[in-house]
Amino acid sequence: MAEANAKPKSFQEIILRLQTYWASKGCAIMQPYDMEVGAGTFHPATTLRSLGSRPWAAAYVQPSRRPTDGRYGENPNRLQHYYQYQVLIKPSPPDLQDLYLGSLQAIGIDMDLHDIRFVEDDWESPTLGAWGLGWEVWCDGMEVSQFTYFQQVGGHDCHPVSGELTYGLERLAMYVLGIDHVMEMPFNDPQSPIPLSYGDVFRQTEQEYSRWNFDVANTEMLLKHFEDAEAECEAILSREAEDPKTGKRIVMAHPAYDQCIKASHLFNLLDARGVISVTERQAYIGRVRALAKKCADAFVTTEAGGWTAETAA
């Protein structure tokens, strides 16, 4: 194992090091998707790009929202808005485990002092109609990442298989930096002229969103939005492939998928408001999954999804 890197000083330094590391391994460093999502997997750079035969390598930070996890900024580990770091490489390279371990070294984890373990944890997203096999990665008994070989996404078998890495950034950073409460974590360098903690940046928003998520969000409106997003998704996909204006073949997989993402987040908000019963829950998840499947069906008929005029003919 290579020499351990110096210990990082801040949350953002850990992010920057991950970006640099994965860029050096050939990943396209992408930006977060500009919509509310529950996890980095929802980014089309993962969900859609894991489909079809074309090779892909991307890494990015994705702000993720889980309304039910809001704790008004008081719980040391739980947030309704947090960051995931996501890596997706297709086909999964044979040395993906080693590449991953390299990234831990890059953020200052000394491989000679820690106990890193790959513990069985199969991943499944009922809303995306996706599953894969892999592990949760433990560092000294703490889960620091999720490591998955995608087998199916949107109901489609993955050929080739993508390797997906997901780091829970706050938890990982707190461990590396030795911080006990997320709000006390230095966001930038504590030696900066204006040092900012995670709490300086996010404590107030955690409070505001916790209140809104749990007690204020207009459930009738959210329900309507859910239905609108669902209807729009289906409407988009029902259009013929050929655009009458340009005469070109333009399948609108991404705009449709945006509506699917919306529906999924609206469902999460409704869930946090406690208006979805246990029985209804399954039905809602099924509706989002149906959209995800249709978007996947559409994506594989696009060029990025591996479609070519020749193979189609």
Place this chain on the structure above:
Amino acid sequence: MPDLLIELFSEEIPARMQADAAATLKKRMTDGLVEAGLTYAHAAAFHTPRRLTLAVEGLLAESPTIREERRGPKADAPEKAIEGFLRGAGITRDQVEEREDKKGKVLFAIIERPGRPAADIVAEVLEQTIRSFPWPKSMRWGAGPLRWVRPLHSILAILTTEAGKIVVPLDIDGIHSGDTTEGHRFMAPGRFAVNGFEDYAARLKRAHVVLDPSERAEHILNDAQNAAFAAGLELVEDRGLLSEVAGLVEWPVVLMGAIAPDFLDLPPEVLQTSMKEHQKFFSVKNPKSGRFERFVTVANRETADNGATVLAGNLKVLSARLSDAKFFWENDLRIAKREKMQPWLDQLANVTFHAKLGSQAARIDRIAALARQIAPMTGADPDLAEQAARVAKADLSSEMVFEFPELQGLMGRYYAEAAGLPAEVAAAAQEHYAPLGPSDAVPAAPVSATVALADKLDTLTGFWAIDEKPTGSKDPYALRRAALGVIRIVLSNGLRLHLDRLIDAQILRHQIAPVHDDALLDEILAEIAHHGVFGAAVHAIIDRIPGDKPDWLERITGHTPDLSDDLLAFFHDRLKVHLRDEGVRHDVIDACLAMPNRDDLALVVKRATALSDFLRTEDGGNLLQGFKRANNILTQAEEKDGVAYEFGADPKFAETDEERTLFAALETAKPRIDTAMQAEDFAAAMSAMAALRAPIDAFFEAVQINTDNQVVRRNRLNMLSTIRTTCLTVADLTKLEG
């Protein structure tokens, strides 16, 4: 003779799958080798998180040459027949021998299959084994089509003899076999070559891999026990956890840490569950106080600081986990103490038990009603039984059970105690789930047994009412276990109850209660539970309803027993399985189930046990033969004559002493049998029957039933009928085999 060594090296194999996978590798490989003619002296399989290993000793160097003779048609048979024979044997005409036979010249094919070298056979069998390996869950990776539990990286396959080693040539989708492996991922990275199994195991150990899982487990157990002992404490053993942890490490290093004092007030089960489920820690307890004070974690490596960083990290995670648990415990206790768990019960109205069976709250109402009705039969106080049924599932809404579902019941007991409820009620909260497995204890306390019965019967009748019974291997609601639970509770507590009536009442409750909440309904269902659906009392209640009768009454008056009969038959099937395990033959049970009150399981078993014991005696066996003989003769005569000989025999028509003796014996036996039957003393009844054995034998010896004198014949047949009736008082002996 060569030795074979195979290692399939992959990314981390789930701990729970390793042992089965190693056993499968051994079985499929050795079966395949033997089938191809390669016998061997000894085989052993091993596993670590990253490898499955098979070592075969004393393998044949090549498969034996096989010579087979196949007899064909006659030499002068039609050309077509001969061609077919040659094709089937895969030879040409000039390879055929002609031999003289009794019938003339016959063609013989001599097929010789030459032996093949072991390497070729191993390669074939190994490829087949890898490609069709039955993992519980397997995956693809990269761009290849191969499936394995996680990406397969290398295949070591060598045959070694004194002369040296050869690599078994194999290429599976780009993975070439070789003679190298890898050591510990962190402590000894890099590949190395090996020569044979002993060399392999030794080099692996030098590279910080303990190959043998039992050696790893033993090492963990010893070190953990020693560490605990040195601190004056004792390790809480957990075999399941030990084998799981042994499957997570190649180089086990035991580390012990202290549980922070803030958490020592948590119930020990909570500490243990949290540590085990989340972190796979062993618990270490203080033998004096019984409290869990420390934990043992098993790292996969030695570190430069002797595990200090690893232990500190684990402690940190433990603190976070236990802080959560403590938070749940304190919140829960507050609700239990101040609000007597009421908010939890209210919440259960919003929790669906099953889409067609309503909410948990509705289920609790039904269980409470049934528990009240069962209470008199178990000797429980009906009020306590109802109260216990009402709170037994309250903990399902607690935060602790939400986090650790496996603590359901146990937390219920703690919280019921905190709420100041009677001890019997608190105990029932925990015990009403029992028995869960075949080795699980059966609740003996009357209140616990009552709620346990009511809970299980409600589940069974519910799923019967919505027609979701177990089929084949599918039993998603564990209904077989529930039925066996009822049987074990009834039997071990010697409870005498009419299951049929309880089933009828609860099926009706399922069908009616969801829409009607009515005191009258309760009264009628209680009547059914105690006296049956066709009891006069039920109709008396119905008759005295003034004015318009509620429409649900039709459900009751029109109730057909098909569903209940079907469920009772399910109980009987489970009972047979249960008794078979206890050594009672199925035909013995059938003979007892043919008797009245077959829904009184304790009675059925009492009969069956007595009959089973009786049949093991010499008298029993002979009496059975006597009975069968009498019955056969009688049945044939009845069929032939078209009459039932049930008029009773008259001693005055007896012609021989043997007849008269048998008359006397029957006369003597009858009152003894009747008295024993009154007392349900089946053993005594059968011993009275056993006294008939000698007279019956003597009777058949001396007397010919069929005589020309029709009066005498009829009288003898009537006597046989008396014998039959007498012998059938305990059980239907016609159902017995042999």
